[in-house]
Amino acid sequence: MAGGGTTYGWISLTTDYGRSDGFAAALHGVIARLSPAVRVIDVTHDVRPGDIARGAAVLAQTVPHLPPAVHVAVVDPGVGTARRAIALTTQNGVLVGPDNGLLPPAADALGGIVDAIELTNTAWHGATVSATFHGRDVFAPVAARLATGAPPNEAGDAIAADGLVRLPPPIVAAGVGYVEAEVLTVDRFGNVQLAASGEHLAALGDHVLVGGARAVRATTFADAPHGSLILFVDSAGHVAVAINGGRAVVALGVEPGDVVRVAAASP
C-alpha cells in the first residue's frame, strides 16, 4: 500500500466522541485493520461536543510534542453536509479532518500548509460511508492509507489553502499599561490560558490586575501564597492565570471566548 508518499509510524486522534461509546475504538479498529503496524496516540476524545475552537486549540498545542504523524481530528457538527473533508500536508506531518476551522492552527504549529487536498477519492473511504460517522468511514481510512505511504495527492483534489475555513483569530489588544486577551482554553486544573504571549507581559511589571483583581507575576504555582491569583507564562508559551491551591476559572468567572484585561498596578 505504498507509493511515493512519506510513511508515518503514528496516527494521533483528537475528537469530541467521548470514551463512553465505542466511537473512538472504532477509529482504532479501522486503523488497525488497514495499517496494523501504525501506532495510535489519543490526544483527547473529550472535546466538548461540537466545540471546534476547543478542539483546534488542544490539537495545535499538542502536535508539536508528538512524533511525525498523521493527525486525525474530528469535531464535526456539519458531518454529512457539503462541508469538505480535507488533508493538510505540512513539513512535519499530515492533518486529516473536516474543513471547518479545526485543522489550520495545528498546521501552523507544524510549520504551515504545504498542500491541501479535498478527500474526494472515495476508493480510500470505507466500503459504505454513513452520513453521521465520517471519523470511522472517511477520516480514519484515509489516515491509515496516508500513514502507510500512499501519496496525499491521490486522496483527492488539490484545493487552495487560502480557501480553507479558518476560525476568527483570538482577540489580543495591547495598549499602554494593559493587554486585553481572549480566553483560549481552561485546563483540568482550572488554569485560564489567554491568547496573549509572554512578551505582552514584559511592559506591565510585577504587579498586575487581572480582571480587576490583584495578581502576582510568577513562574510556577507555588511561587505565590496559597489562594493568590498568579499570572505566568504557561508550558505552551501563553499568558495564563492560576491560583495556588485553587481554580482560577472560578475566581475569574470566565469561559473560553471571554476577554480578560490584564493591567499594570501600583505595588
Add this chain to the structure above:
Amino acid sequence: MAGGGTTYGWISLTTDYGRSDGFAAALHGVIARLSPAVRVIDVTHDVRPGDIARGAAVLAQTVPHLPPAVHVAVVDPGVGTARRAIALTTQNGVLVGPDNGLLPPAADALGGIVDAIELTNTAWHGATVSATFHGRDVFAPVAARLATGAPPNEAGDAIAADGLVRLPPPIVAAGVGYVEAEVLTVDRFGNVQLAASGEHLAALGDHVLVGGARAVRATTFADAPHGSLILFVDSAGHVAVAINGGRAVVALGVEPGDVVRVAAASP
C-alpha cells in the same frame, strides 16, 4: 505457548471499571506480561457499573469495526458467584467474559457462536484468583493465552451455546403507520438509538411523530433547522433520534429500556 489455535494480534477490552482506578491498567499489565506482542484496544471502560445491557450494546456495535481479536468484556455484578466464566469462539474472533448476557449479541455480530467453553482450566488463570477481580485473574490471562494461539478447547469444558444466559431481546413492534421500539443506547451527543432498523421507517413517510412530537426524517444532523427533532438511520444501522444543536435524550425524556413510539404524521 502455541498449539493448533488461531493467533490474534489484538485484544479488546470493554468494562465498567472506569479509568480513575488502576483496574483497567491491571488488565493491560496482565496481557503485556503473558502476551507481550499482542496489542490492546480499549473499547470503553465507562459502562455504567453493572449495566450489562449497555455493555452488550456497545460491544456488539463496535466489534465489527475491530481487527480479528480476542474481545474481553467484564460487566460482572455476579463476580465470584456460580455464574460461569466463558469463551465464545466465532468465525471472526473470540469473546471472553462472564455468562450473564454480555457476550452473545457481540457473538451474533461476529457471525454467530461456533464453540462455547466454560473456563474451568484453572492452569490458565492467575496464580491466585481473587473473588472480586476476575478481569485481572481469569479473563485477561485466558485472553492472552488464546491470542497467542492456545486452542480454546483447552481453556475448559465445552458447553451448549443454547444454554448461555441471554438478555431479553429489545422490544420492537411495528403496526400500520407506527413502530414502537426500545431505547438501546444514548450516546455522548444525547442521540437516542432505538432497537428499530431502517426498514421500519420506510412505511412511515417523511413526516413523523416521535413520542408525540414532530420530527423530520433526515440523513444527517444539519439537514434540519437548529433545534428540530431529527429521525435518522445511525452509523450502526439503527433508527435514532437527534436534535440539530441539542440533546434529544433531554427532549424525549427517555433512558435505555424505555419504549418510544414513532408514527406517521400529516405533512
Add this chain to the structure above:
Amino acid sequence: MAGGGTTYGWISLTTDYGRSDGFAAALHGVIARLSPAVRVIDVTHDVRPGDIARGAAVLAQTVPHLPPAVHVAVVDPGVGTARRAIALTTQNGVLVGPDNGLLPPAADALGGIVDAIELTNTAWHGATVSATFHGRDVFAPVAARLATGAPPNEAGDAIAADGLVRLPPPIVAAGVGYVEAEVLTVDRFGNVQLAASGEHLAALGDHVLVGGARAVRATTFADAPHGSLILFVDSAGHVAVAINGGRAVVALGVEPGDVVRVAAASP
C-alpha cells in the same frame, strides 16, 4: 542510546492531568520520539488534581500487575519549586517523578528501593524546561532514556533513600474485638478500601459492625442480600466495605483519610 543499564519494553503513566487536555498525549509524544519501540500503559490520568496520597495508592496497587517498566508518576503541586525530581530503582522496575511522597509506596510494592537518584543531569531533559510541566519536560524524557538502557546513575546524583519525602503511614489500630483503619481509596463502584489487611479480620468473627452499622463478612459482592453492607478482603489484599447493588461510600459517609471502626458484634 544504551550503555550498561537495564532496558524496559514498557513505560507506565500515572498523573492528575485528566484526559480533556493534551497533557497526557504530550507525554506519549515525548516517549514516542525518544524511545519509539517502547510501549506505554496508562495507569490513570484521573487522580484528583494534587491528591498525592490517591496517586500513591493507585500506583502502588497497580505496579505489581504491570510488566517490568519505567513507571512515570506526576501528581506534583510543587512543580517548579525546590522539590526534587527523582528516579527510584527497584528490583522490578524504575519509578520516576517528584520527591513528594508519590513514589515510595510503589517502590515498596516492587521490592524496595535499590538506588535513588536526583534528576540533576539536564542533558537528559527537554531542550527547554517549562516551570509548570515537568511531566513533559523532565520526567518523560528521563523515563524514555532509562527504558532504552541508559544507566540510572547517569540521570543525576545519588541521594539517600532515607531522606526521601514519605507520606505518613495510614492509621491502623487493632484492639480486642476491633480494628480502626484509615480509608485508603474509594473505587469507581463506591467500595471503601481500608488500610487494614485480611489478618486483622480474623479475630472479629462473622458478625461485625462497620462504623456502627451491621455488616456481613463475605468473599464477594453477591454473597449478601441486596442492599447489605459487606466486609471483604479486596483484590489488593485490603479490608474493604461494599454494598451489594449499592455504593458503600455513600452509606458510610466517608472519604480517604477518614478512620473507620470495624468491631465484632453479637450474631
